[in-house]
Amino acid sequence: MESSRAVRRRARRSRRRPVLHTALAVVAVVGATAGGTVYVKARAHTPVSAVSSAATPSPSPSSATTTQEAAVAEPVVDADERLADAMQTVDVTGEQKVSVAVLDLESGAGAVHGDGVFDTASIVKVDILAALLLRHQEAGTSPSAREKAYATTMIENSDNTAASALWDAIGRAAGLDAANERFGLTGTEGGEGALWGLTRTTAADQLVLLQQVFGEDSELSETSRSYVQGLMGQIEADQRWGVSAAADGSGWALKNGWLPRSTTGLWDVNSIGRVTVAGRAFLVAVLSDGNSTQAKGISLVEAAARAAVSVFAGEEPTGGATSASATGAAAVAD
Secondary structure: OOOHHHHHHHHHHHOOOOOOOOOOOOEEEEEEOOOOOEEEEEEOOOOOOOOOOOOOOOOOHHHHHHHHHHHHHOOEEEHHHHHHHHHHHOOOOOOOEEEEEEEEOOOOOEEEEOOOOEEOHHHHHHHHHHHHHHHHHHHOOOOOHHHHHHHHHHHHOOOHHHHHHHHHHOOHHHHHHHHHHHHOOOOOEOOOOOOHHHOEEOHHHHHHHHHHHHOOOOOOOHHHHHHHHHHHOOOOHHHOOOHHHHOOOOOEEEEEEEEEOOOOOOEEEEEEEEEEEOOEEEEEEEEEEEEOOHHHHHHHHHHHHHHHHHHHHOOOOOOOOOOOOOOOOOOOOO
């Protein structure tokens, strides 16, 4: 018999994922696949040339309409295709797999490359904190001093003991899954028992979570959003790698996750957050697994983040070296 948890997960996946918002009239969201890939097409409006009435007969209303429709319809630019092209610059070797999602907060346009499901490792700590804050909002209470202390070390230092305490406080996987249903995550499932780091997710879902943290159309209050943003902007120095490599140095907020799998000896390396380039803000989520070392996973994640942002920032993606040392303990033990 199918478990009640599996039924809930299947029910969540049957719901449509919230579509990425767009603020530009020339950007149209044309669909979302069941796997979470969001297709965004930008239409370039070509001006109609002025024509002398003396030289050319006036077009009939029907022909004029046809001409204008043709001018609007072409060319069509698919952001997902552009991201796929940009990802060709990223060196993926051996058993490595990577998926990336990006959203331009200025225009509302976004793209996703890859639809695989990955272990979260420590990026789930943002989700755990969001679930905790949502619980307090619904109860009309505030986090306790102890919970705030746990939240600080969990996000800023990626402390696992603190994460385990707050994982228990939200009701473990059941609590996370309930909160994610409110947030609009349809491809994420909490880890079994105490194994929060083995929560499974997609890059598209992590982009939805980032919109809950950094966007105004959110289940989280402004106070809750500001609290999470503040912690993600104060990550300790040796963990300032990942999506921050795509920033121009003017601003970033992030959370990374890294986990060596005992079953394979390969690394899960992930990074989510907000970066700023030339005054424009982007949300970026990069998930990877099959990395032979943590350092190689970091290099892959950073290259993918730069490629994703380049699609909307208009810069050429580069490979480059890692932005910080790859140190730190594993998120959980298998």
